[in-house]
Amino acid sequence: MRRAMITVAAALILGSAGQAQAAVEVPKQDWSFEGIFGTYDRASAQRGLQVYKEVCAGCHSLDQIYYRNLADIGYSTAAIKAFAAEEEVQDGPDSEGEMYMRPARPSDRFVRPFPNDNAARAGNNGAFPPDLSLMVEARVGGPNYLHALLTGYSDPPSGKTVMEGMSYNKYFPGNQIAMPPPLLDDAVEYSDGTKATVEQMSRDIVTFLAWTSEPNMEERKSMGVKVMLFLFVFTGLLVAVKRRVWADVH
Amino acid sequence: MSTDSQWKNPVIRWVDDRLPIFTYLDHEYQQFPMPKNLNYFWNFGALASIVLVVMVVTGIMLAMQYTPHVDYAFDSVERIMRDVNYGWLLRYIHMNGGSMFFIVVYIHIFRGLYYGSYKAPRELLWMLGVAILLLMMATAFLGYVLPWGQMSYWGATVITKMFSAIPFIGDWIVTLLWGGFSVDNATLNRFFSLHYLMPFVLFGLVGMHVVALHVTKSNNPDGVEMNGPQDSVPFHPYFTAKDAVGTGFFLIFFAYFVFFAPNFFGEADNYIEANPLQTPAHIVPEWYFLPFYAILRSVTVDFWFISAKLMGVILMFGATMILFVLPWLDTSKVRSARYRPIYKFVFWIFLADCVMLGWVGGQLPEGIPLIMGQVGTVYYFAHFVIVLPVLGWIEKPLPLPTSISEPVTGGGGGAAPGATAAKMEKP
Numbered sequence: 001m002r003r004a005m006i007t008v009a010a011a012l013i014l015g016s017a018g019q020a021q022a023a024v025e026v027p028k029q030d031w032s033f034e035g036i037f038g039t040y041d042r043a044s045a046q047r048g049l050q051v052y053k054e055v056c057a058g059c060h061s062l063d064q065i066y067y068r069n070l071a072d073i074g075y076s077t078a079a080i081k082a083f084a085a086e087e088e089v090q091d092g093p094d095s096e097g098e099m100y101m102r103p104a105r106p107s108d109r110f111v112r113p114f115p116n117d118n119a120a121r122a123g124n125n126g127a128f129p130p131d132l133s134l135m136v137e138a139r140v141g142g143p144n145y146l147h148a149l150l151t152g153y154s155d156p157p158s159g160k161t162v163m164e165g166m167s168y169n170k171y172f173p174g175n176q177i178a179m180p181p182p183l184l185d186d187a188v189e190y191s192d193g194t195k196a197t198v199e200q201m202s203r204d205i206v207t208f209l210a211w212t213s214e215p216n217m218e219e220r221k222s223m224g225v226k227v228m229l230f231l232f233v234f235t236g237l238l239v240a241v242k243r244r245v246w247a248d249v250h
Numbered sequence: 251m252s253t254d255s256q257w258k259n260p261v262i263r264w265v266d267d268r269l270p271i272f273t274y275l276d277h278e279y280q281q282f283p284m285p286k287n288l289n290y291f292w293n294f295g296a297l298a299s300i301v302l303v304v305m306v307v308t309g310i311m312l313a314m315q316y317t318p319h320v321d322y323a324f325d326s327v328e329r330i331m332r333d334v335n336y337g338w339l340l341r342y343i344h345m346n347g348g349s350m351f352f353i354v355v356y357i358h359i360f361r362g363l364y365y366g367s368y369k370a371p372r373e374l375l376w377m378l379g380v381a382i383l384l385l386m387m388a389t390a391f392l393g394y395v396l397p398w399g400q401m402s403y404w405g406a407t408v409i410t411k412m413f414s415a416i417p418f419i420g421d422w423i424v425t426l427l428w429g430g431f432s433v434d435n436a437t438l439n440r441f442f443s444l445h446y447l448m449p450f451v452l453f454g455l456v457g458m459h460v461v462a463l464h465v466t467k468s469n470n471p472d473g474v475e476m477n478g479p480q481d482s483v484p485f486h487p488y489f490t491a492k493d494a495v496g497t498g499f500f501l502i503f504f505a506y507f508v509f510f511a512p513n514f515f516g517e518a519d520n521y522i523e524a525n526p527l528q529t530p531a532h533i534v535p536e537w538y539f540l541p542f543y544a545i546l547r548s549v550t551v552d553f554w555f556i557s558a559k560l561m562g563v564i565l566m567f568g569a570t571m572i573l574f575v576l577p578w579l580d581t582s583k584v585r586s587a588r589y590r591p592i593y594k595f596v597f598w599i600f601l602a603d604c605v606m607l608g609w610v611g612g613q614l615p616e617g618i619p620l621i622m623g624q625v626g627t628v629y630y631f632a633h634f635v636i637v638l639p640v641l642g643w644i645e646k647p648l649p650l651p652t653s654i655s656e657p658v659t660g661g662g663g664g665a666a667p668g669a670t671a672a673k674m675e676k677p
Contacts, residue, residue, distance in 0.1 A: 036510050064328050130522075134328070137513060138521035173531065213521075216331070216338045223339070224509025231505060235498030242491040249286055249483055 024171055026141045026148045029203075033143075033210050036225060039218050040211045045073040047190055048208025051201050054188045056132060059124060059179075061112040064133035065212050068106040072215050073208075080106045087111040125165050127178030136206070136213040143206045145171065150202040153181040278464055283482035284489050285470035287654050291365075292468065293496030294358035299456060300497060301351045306449050308344040309393075312337075316396065318442035320435045323398035324523040342512040348390050349515040350504050352538035355383060359573075364597055366585030367469040373577040375462040380573045382455045385448060387539070387570075392445040394536060398438065399520030404533045406441070407433050412546070415560040432526070472651055473585025481654035532614065540611030541604050542566050545630065547615040548623040565627060572634050579634050581642025589648040593641055600633045 032041035049070070052062065067084035075083070085103040089111055092099035104111055114120035121128050139145045148171040156168035156175075166176045183198045183205075190196050211217075257263040257272060266272045315334050317326035330337035359379070362368055368376035395406045410427045414420040429436025467476060476482050483489070507514055515537060519530050535543050549562040556564070572579075587594040607626040613619035 064325075064332065069332075134521045138518055140518045142518075214331075214338075220338060220342075220509055220512070224505065227505050227509060228502065231498065231502045235495070235502060238491070238494045238498045242495045245487045245491040249488065 026144045026171060029144050029147055031143050031210070032207065033217060036221055038221065040073060041207055042074040043192065044204045044207040045211050046075070046208075047192070047194060047201075048204035048206070048211075049073070050188055050190065051183075051205040052132070052208060055182055055201075056205065057110075057113055059113055059120070059129035060132045061114075061120075061129075062110040062133050062212060063112070063131050065110050066106070067104060067108055067110065069215055073211055077106070084108060125178065129179070132209055133212050136210045138213075143210050146206045146209065147202050149177075150183055150205070151198055278485075279490075280484060280486045282464065282485040283467065283476060283479075284485050285468055285476055285481060285654055286483045286488070287470050287472060288468065288489075288492075289471055290492075290496055291357065291361040292470075293493055293500075294354050294361060295463075296493040297354045297496060297500050298351065298358055300500075301347055301354055302449065302452060302456065305344060305347045305351065306453075308340045308347065309446070309449065311340050312344055313442075313446060316442075318396065318439050320398065320438055320524070323396065323438060327397045339508070342508045346504065346507045346512060346515060348393065348536070349507070349538065350500075351386065352390070354500070355386065356538070359383070360601060362469075363600075364587045365469055365471055366473050366580070366582075366587070366590075368577045369580065369583075369585050370577065372462075372466045372469060375459060375466060376577060377574050378455060378459040378462060380570065382452060382459060383573075384570055385452050385455060389445060389448040389452065390536065390538070392441045392448065395438065395441045396445060397520060398524045399517075400522045400524055400528075400530050401517045401520040401533070403433060403524030403526065404530055405535055406437065408533055409535070410437075412559075412563050412566075415557065415563045417560070469585060470654060471586060471588060472654055473589065474650055474652075474654060477653045534612055537608070537612075540609075541607035542569055542611070544607040544611035544623045545569050545627045547611075548620070548627040550620070550624075565631070569630060572631065576634065576638075580638045582638075582645060582647070583642075584647040584650065589650055590641075590645060591648065592645045596633070596637055596641065600630075603629050603633070 032038060032044065052060075067080050070080050070083065071077070084106050087104040088101045089104045089108050090099055091102050094100055114123060117128060136142050136146060141148075149169060152169045152171040153167055154170065156162050160168065160175070162168050162176050166178055167180050168175055169177045183201045185198055186196050187201065188196050194200060214220075255263050255267060256276075257266050262272055312330065315326065315330045315337060317323060327341065330341050332338075334340075362376065362379070391405075391409060395402045410424055410433065413423045413427065416423060425431065427437070427440075428434065429440055470476075517534065517536075534540070543566075546562040546566040549558045549565060552558050553561050582590060582593065584590050587597055603626050606622060607630065610619045610623040610626060615623065
């Protein structure tokens with residue numbers, strides 16, 4: 001009876017947490033950042049940054065990320081300064097009361113492609129390209145879904161049509177997506193010699209965006225391992241103490 | 251002043267003669283008699299109070315960094331996650347702590363149901379617990395709105411609009427809740443204010459719950475009262491040690507989610523900033539509200555002059571309110587399900603019904619889930635207003651033990667032959 005009680009309690013807790021999501025099954029991928037010891041593959045994340053800058057950044061912002069954050073995925077201070085300086089931001093007012101443009105600094109947020117949401121819509125057929133900072137956490141299926149989406153473009157199957165300016169995507173809810181296929185083979189040239197296939201670029205950008213979603217994940221997991229080890233030992237001691245205290249109660 | 255003070259230390263004695271906190275603590279947390287046959291399900295009250303403290307401490311620290319404004323709330327939460335020292339840890343603890351609180355409290359409540367802890371003389375103790383549950387739900391709902399994600403916003407919209415079903419004053423109440431004519435900045439501000447206030451009201455209720463507990467003493471798995479020192483052990487060290495073990499295992503469970511699956515209980519949509527112009531495809535509340543959400547949405551037809559919407563709201567609140575009168579609905583004098591063969595069975599059916607309603611709450615209200623939700627809702631109330639009253643009349647309970655120590659010492663198992671109650675008279 002006690003076992004049944006525990007089983008039902010567990011079902012109550014865990015069973016109801018899973019929500020229904022009616023969509024095509026998203027294939028499960030292996031990611032470097034999965035598991036309790038998972039870390040972000042630095043080389044992949046750096047290639048992902050390149051994909052972001054050369055492909056995604058034309059339309060998508062990355063508002064939650066500062067250039068300084070790039071130190072997390074292995075960039076040196078000098079490299080970050082140089083990377084930031086490629087963009088211009090508005091600053092001011094100066095002592096004359098004028099706004100002025102200056103190169104971005106590591107303490108600036110990633111510069112947005114459009115000055116405001118309406119400009120973003122106007123430049124994209126009325127569709128708003130969402131901010132990518134939290135994209136991995138903000139979609140059911142996370143990295144697997146994003147990878148499936150980025151590699152899931154095809155011609156519509158016979159009998160299905162898509163509206164003017166839309167593309168067919170197997171994994172997008174409703175199958176019609178306003179974003180044209182973003183990745184084409186050799187869209188970028190990787191400096192480390194990795195072949196820039198759609199599959200590879202997709203894996204890299206997803207790794208990069210997993211990092212932007214949760215830059216503290218590695219710290220979280222490494223602290224978690226220590227906390228768990230401590231709690232195992234501590235709870236073991238508590239069990240021993242309890243047994244000792246209760247030894248003469250029947 | 252009293253000369254028979256038990257305190258030797260002059261400072262402690264001086265204080266205790268004027269404000270007897272040391273005598274109080276000694277009486278209520280050291281000598282306090284606890285039934286010696288309590289199982290680990292009796293840990294969950296202590297665990298709930300630990301979670302409450304954890305929530306208050308992390309919440310106060312989060313409030314130092316959080317900005318309750320529609321333009322900044324979402325970004326300020328992300329700033330906590332990214333730039334505040336250990337902000338991610340505080341926020342993940344607080345976020346998962348909400349789920350932990352409900353897991354612990356639901357187990358605590360079902361333990362009370364199984365062992366009949368709500369029966370005389372513990373009716374007020376039970377009713378205070380139901381009040382705590384209601385306040386917890388309100389607090390959790392308010393808190394879920396604060397990150398100002400899509401689910402925050404739309405959850406707030408759906409739940410507050412429920413009140414418009416109340417005749418005559420419904421719209422006025424909704425406007426009052428919103429502080430305007432839609433969920434907006436004023437709503438976020440008052441929700442933040444109330445979310446900060448409620449836990450302290452909870453503290454007060456928990457205090458009363460504990461005082462009531464210390465008057466009636468704990469119920470126990472046999473459901474018979476303690477008859478003397480042979481039936482009890484002092485709270486310290488026996489239950490400090492036992493609660494500590496439960497706390498250890500609970501912290502392992504809690505930490506697993508905080509560190510390795512922090513978004514398990516959450517909704518992906520809440521990582522999208524609130525957008526009043528875009529309704530999510532599927533608005534669902536947090537998991538702990540799903541059974542109630544299922545009840546709310548199970549009513550599809552009007553009842554005479556009561557609209558389906560109002561009836562749903564009445565039933566949803568009724569599902570919790572009915573617990574207030576449970577002590578009088580259950581007509582059986584026997585507390586523990588151990589000695590109630592039919593009730594024991596009915597208890598599991600009821601638990602299964604609640605789990606099923608929880609599942610239904612996460613589905614779209616149509617087709618099979620809708621029917622399951624309607625059947626589940628009817629059974630939920632039937633359990634209280636039909637099954638329990640009738641069961642008290644027709645059920646033939648098993649013979650009760652004459653005291654707590656009888657089944658423990660006499661019931662075979664690991665007890666040594668010479669183990670008698672006399673051994674209990676030790677510190």
